Amino acid sequence: MIKTKGINHIALVCRDMKETVQFYTEVLRMPLFKTVQLPDGGQHFFFDCGGGASVAFFWWKDAPAPAPGIASVKHFPMDAKTAVGSMNHLAFDMEEAELEATIERLKEAGVPHTPVVVNHDDSPGGVAQENHDGVFVRSVYFTDPNGIMLEFAATTKEFGPDDVAHEPATIEA
Known part of the structure; x- marks a missing residue:
């Protein structure tokens, strides 16, 4: 049997890591606790969202464009x-x-x-x-x-x- 303790983190993709860090740390007040520089030039940053869980973001200069209504809610x-x-x-x-x-x-x-x-x-x-x-x-x-x-x-x-x-x-x- 597989037994989990809950969600460790969710990994999303952002368009601008600096803007994302500002929003999550200053607006939502979630501490940034880990940053990773990826070998391909990308980044992977983790924010503490409480209860032992985190929200993580990847950033790549050449990431595909957003697709509202397909990959995210349009409105x-x-x-x-x-x-x-x-x-x-x-x-x-x-x-x-x-x-x-x-x-x-x-x-x-x-x-x-x-x-x-x-x-x-x-x-x-x-x-x-x-x-x-x-x-x-x-x-x-x-x-x-x-x-x-x-x-x-x-x-x-x-x-x-x-x-x-x-x-x-x-x-x-």
Whole structure:
């Protein structure tokens, strides 16, 4: 049996390492704890995002161009689909009490974001205007300088057997 302890890191690709370092260290206040100069001239930098996990970025001068709507979200929430095998977004776990403060921090830094905390629930639309007992995650969404959609997410309830209520879809259906 393979037994993991959680996510060690996620590795993404940035367009400008200096800009990425500034955003993650100054705006998101995630310490840069390891830098690697790659033999091909690229770089690989690691940021501490808490709980023993990290977010890492590769940078190469000749990396392929961004592909919004394919490899990244084009515009949340109106156009949030991405291609098979792509990363849709990265969610950082945080306490619910911290969410409002993150909106202010993003606003101060000039980072576009959802204007309110999004209340995810099991309603047909998947979100509620107000927080209620059926809300299971509350979130704030924004993008980094690379166009990567990020989320600050606070789980607001414990999950149980009733929370697994849908059959998995298949292309064959």
